[in-house]
Amino acid sequence: MSFFFFISRSDVCVILTPLKPFKSVSVARKMNNRAGSILWNLRQFSSLVPRGRTVRLYPLGFCKPKIVHSNWNPRNRSSNFDNGMQSSIRYLFLDALLFKSGGDGFQRKGINTVTGLTVDRLLCRRRLSFNSEHFVVSDDGLKKNHHEASNEASLTKRTKPTPINYGKLTQECNSLSDVLDIFSKAPTFPSSNYFSAMWTIAKRLSEDQKRFEKQLMFNHPAFSQLCEQSMREAKIMRYDNLLFSLHAMVKLGIPQNTLLVQTLLRVVQERINECDEKRLSVLSTVLEAMEPCKNVDVLRAGLRMLVDQQVWKIDHVFTLQTVMKCIGKDAPIGLKRKLEMKALKELDRFSVLNSQHMFVVLAAMSHRSVVLLNECSKIVTGNIHGCPFKILINILQSCRDLQYINIDLFKGIADYVATTFDIWKLKKVLFLLILFENFGFRPVGLMDLFMKKVAEEPGFLNVKSLVSVLNVYSSLNHFHKCWTHEFLEVMASAVTGSLHHISSENLLSAVCSFCLMNHFPLASINQLLQKDIIDELLTSGDVERNVHKLHVLAACLKLDAPCHKDVDLALPQLPSTPLHPPAKVAAVLSSLLGEGCFSKSVRLPHNYYIDFEIRMDANRSQVLPFSDVDVVTSATDIQRVAVLCVPRSAYCLDSTHPRGFLAVKMRHLKVMGFHVILVNSWEMEKLEMKDAVTVLKTKIYSPEALSTADINLQSTC
Incomplete structure (x- = not known):
């Protein structure tokens, strides 16, 4: 059996159809004699047909032609061919040109935009064989059909809807429902644009607005249609669009155990070998936003294997840090050390932002690299001015998690905040002091400023802030020669004003802090010493910690406060600890x-x-x-x-x-x-x-x- 096989040089049109076997050798010889004229016609045709875009074959075997089909039906795809070409026609590409013999030259059916496909090599290395009965092309016919095709293409270009991209959606829409309305009118490929646009819009909203808009999104009639389209497109969508779409779904609050999210997770697993450096970064961000489950764990394991192979090929520091942050605390120690070595190798290329971010990265992967932390601390300390407060907090939290102590770094942060004290809210400074207290670090200048500010403006203090401030100053044993007494009086007055709604444990913590600082507010102590409150502290919450604080309180009342020497608390004995002097x-x-x-x-x-x-x-x-x-x-x-x-x-x-x-x-x-x-x-x-x-x-x-x-x-x- 022979095949009719046609390939154009610039715009590939492939049609394979079995031909009737030659009945005699003379017919075959006759066909060979006409090969020269057929090839000449091919060259003329190549010069007339407009060149199309190049379409590459993607790893899963899908191509991405941008073609608008009108009435083309694949079941009737061979109806316009002559009888000799009607059996078993196979279309290798959906946008291949369909040819028909006759005076009209060639005919296009069901394709509104002529788009050729350019491939790098021949799909089949067979000898070309042609049947003159079924392929007759004249110069006039080609020119005529080319003119008609151009007119039809122009008409289609005017009537074809303009594809809506991500940027246009985010600019034109103010709510998630606006995006879904546009989708319902004219759905376009890929669906990831709609999800990404909705997440971008959601980030601009307040928490209350975001909650309300998400509820409207789930109730919108086009939302389920968008989800279905996303599942259908998962295997033909570009890998980075697939990752962006999955990330937006998770951030928008679509439950992770839904078929939609799990389907995209499986497709991401299947196509993980398509990851380049950029996609590694996006995939890491996606995994960081997801809760653990079987598919996520499998995908994270695949990411670790991929990173282990490609770590030395990563060029951008930001990508390296994103990957390091995602691999998890339970990653193999060998992989952590390999990433640490890569980061040390790139240390000369670290920007100030990279150095600030490295603390969070190492804390996320639970890897305490003292050399890397020391070098980043120098860069952070040297460029501390202008650093956002949130980054300072993240650095200190990461140091706490990694049990990393750097005196120069702590002093640099404390001095910077003290220098710019007036521009910060007191609650932010308090959060910073709480972190310093975890290290046992006492920033004298900053604590003096804070003490003075609290004594002058105590209005910002709520119950939680009161307990935290008292704990910081009593734990670090900080006093000021001028402001201590006024500070303690203001704090005692604030606690007294909160007695009607303060919890028993918070009251105990506040009073114990006062006693450590040798200050005894009568109203708070009397409230705490009530039998029902003592019984509650001895039977609920962290009983062991409560008993320890009550013993400290009892000792302070006996030894420091003359007016409370007669107080006798019936407390359980503390566990006896063995004494081992050095x-x-x-x-x-x-x-x-x-x-x-x-x-x-x-x-x-x-x-x-x-x-x-x-x-x-x-x-x-x-x-x-x-x-x-x-x-x-x-x-x-x-x-x-x-x-x-x-x-x-x-x-x-x-x-x-x-x-x-x-x-x-x-x-x-x-x-x-x-x-x-x-x-x-x-x-x-x-x-x-x-x-x-x-x-x-x-x-x-x-x-x-x-x-x-x-x-x-x-x-x-």
């Missing part, structure tokens, strides 16, 4: 004082204990020995010295300023008759025995050391 400090004291001149692991009332106790004369010039029976004495000629071995976390960051609970313990030990000596455990471990003895001897016998410890209490203004 062996290095015990050895130093033994070498310096001797075995019988100090006691270790001493328990005191109000759940306090001290690592070592030393008894000295009134002038603090001589250490007195004492036996185990006579550990506690009230003789006036004996000074009791408490040696506290303090971890680094008991101080504010990068300072020797004691934090709240250490400060109140020192204050209460002083009330109980002790002089307090603080020994830094981490420093003692680094010292040789000889140097450690010298340090402890200075602390024990020097009056300046004792007075310094008392000054650090800052108990009152």
Whole structure:
């Protein structure tokens, strides 16, 4: 069996049809003799037919012709051919030209716009064979049909609706329903333009407007039609349009377990090998916006494999960071380190925005790269002015999640906010102070400004803000020589005004913070000490934390507040913790004082204990020995010295300023008759025995050391 096979040089028209076998050799010879004239006609035809656009074959075998079909019916596609061409005609492309023999030259049926397809190579390497009975073309016929085709194409161009693109939709529409109205009038390909336009419009709306518009969108009669069209187009849509469409659907609130979203997810999985660098970035953004499910997890696993193969080919830092942020905290450590190495390699190309964003990226993938964080911290600190407040918050939150501490970075942020203090809202500054408190960092200048502002303008404080402000200042043990008393009075008045709607736990936190700062507002304390509130705190919520705060409150009322000394709270005992004083400090004291001149692991009332106790004369010039029976004495000629071995976390960051609970313990030990000596455990471990003895001897016998410890209490203004 032979085939009729025609290919034009510039505008490809392919028609395959089986021909009747030649009945004799003479007929075949006759056909070969006419090949020259047929080829000449082909060249003439190629010069007359207008050249069309180039259509490439896409990986799934779909092409994208922009053709408007009128009445063309694929079931009747061979009805206009002669009898010799009516059997088994196969169309390789929908917009192939249809040829018919006769005086009219050639005829187009059902195609309003003539568009040729250009392919790079022949689809079949067969010899060309022609049947002169069924293909006769004259120059006049070609010219005539070309003129008619041009007129029809011009008419169609005037009547054909203009495709609506994404940009036009976002400019002309003010609501999601407007986009759906346009779609219902004249649906166009691709449907991703409509979803992307709706999401862009939704981003311009307020939360209430967005909620209302989404409800109208779901109830719109064209919405289901748009969803159906999107599912039909999924496999022929461009991959980036498919990703944009899926991202917009998720952001618009279309449930993730719907057939629409799951269908697009499956198609994205099937076509993931089409990802280039740009599409990797878009796919990462899509996955970041989606909740975990089986299809999302499979797609994320595929993305990780793809990133592992293409990581060294990524050229743009933004794409690299987007991919890093998406791969997830449970990604293989090998992939995380490979991405870290790629980021370090591109460090010279980091912009200020890239450096700011890297903190969030590393926190999202739960990878603590100290080298990368240090370098980005330098860039952020050097370009801190003009940095948006939201980015500062994101950087500190990421540092907290990564347990990364950089003093220069924290000081740079605090100094910048203090310098521009008047342009920020107090609630934003409070959020910043809360993050600093998580690190134990005490920005003195910024906290002084905030304290003064609160004392002058307390109107912004609600219950949540009150509790947060009190917690920050009590935890960091911050006082100001002029504003502390006024600040505490304003805060106490605000808490008193909120007693009718404040929760029991918030009231306990506020009162406990006041007590740590040695301030005792009567109204708040009396409200807290009511039996029903105490019972609620001991039976609901975080009971263990509540019991601990109530013990601190009871100790402060007994030791610091004369008017509340008679208060007796029936509280459950705190769990007994084993006491293990540092062996290095015990050895130093033994070498310096001797075995019988100090006691270790001493328990005191109000759940306090001290690592070592030393008894000295009134002038603090001589250490007195004492036996185990006579550990506690009230003789006036004996000074009791408490040696506290303090971890680094008991101080504010990068300072020797004691934090709240250490400060109140020192204050209460002083009330109980002790002089307090603080020994830094981490420093003692680094010292040789000889140097450690010298340090402890200075602390024990020097009056300046004792007075310094008392000054650090800052108990009152």
